[in-house]
Amino acid sequence: MTFTLPWSELPLNALNDAQKAQCETFYQILLAQNKTLNLTRITDPLEFLEKHIWDSLAGLWHLPPSLVIPTAAQVIDIGTGGxxxxxxxxxxxxxxxITLLDSTQKKVLFLQSLIEQLSLSSVEAIASRAEEMGQNPQHRETYDLAVLRAVxxxxxxxxxxLPLLKIGGIALLYRGQWSEEEAALxxxxxxxxGGQAIATIPYETPLTHSIRHAVYLQKIHPTPPQFPRRVGVPQQRPLS
Ligand code: SAM
Known part of the structure; x- marks a missing residue:
């Protein structure tokens, strides 16, 4: 198999050749669409491998031992963008x-076409706000894992x-820097x-040594029904 992404510089042994080929197709489709849709500022092939592929998987690789993601897990990526x-x-x-959620309809149309082209049979993309999904009985308290990066x-x-997670479900926040104040909050x-902070794991990306923090929480009680609040309120009047 001939590859165009520089896998020898960042081997990513978790992926077999067929999965690497899927990443290459993803990269090509993303770059083509990026001309008309602002999906990513990362276009260099090696940077794509490190900052998009490796970084996306790193949150799962640093999972604390007390947390277990079940097989056939229901996963939601909130604010998935590209x-x-x-x-x-x-x-x-x-x-x-995996449910890919984004509030921008155009990005979701791109993702739906991508899912088809990559034959990702257990993935769907939904255009909605997290605040609406969290109050929708079809989605509330149904996920084992919720991931959020740069949202x-x-x-x-x-x-x-947290409203989208089952009891026992895991929230995974991908952060760059992480302060004592953020941890306390x-x-x-x-x-x-209904959640509990479990661990915050610092690590560096393998090539550029950029700082990352994976923040893990677990849902231990039902979320009170008033949460999430109306669209926009979580951002305008953040909980404290
Ligand atoms: N997670 C992607 C990444 O790491 O490359 C995209 C990050 S982008 C900066 C943030 C995305 O979150 C945008 O595509 C935006 O439309 C989406 N977003 C922000 N608030 C949202 C909400 N309340 N519900 C759903 N999507 C949201």
């Missing part, structure tokens, strides 16, 4: 049923994610939504 971290996860872990403040991310907000 498909991160949800699409690399779907390629690597095909037994997960909003930690407080808003928790209000988006998270510990304070999580119980209001």
């Amino acid at each position: 498909g991160f971290p949800g699409v690399p996860m779907a390629i690597t872990y095909p037994d997960y049923a 909003s403040s930690p407080a808003s991310c928790l209000e988006y994610a 998270l510990e304070q907000i999580a119980p209001q939504l």
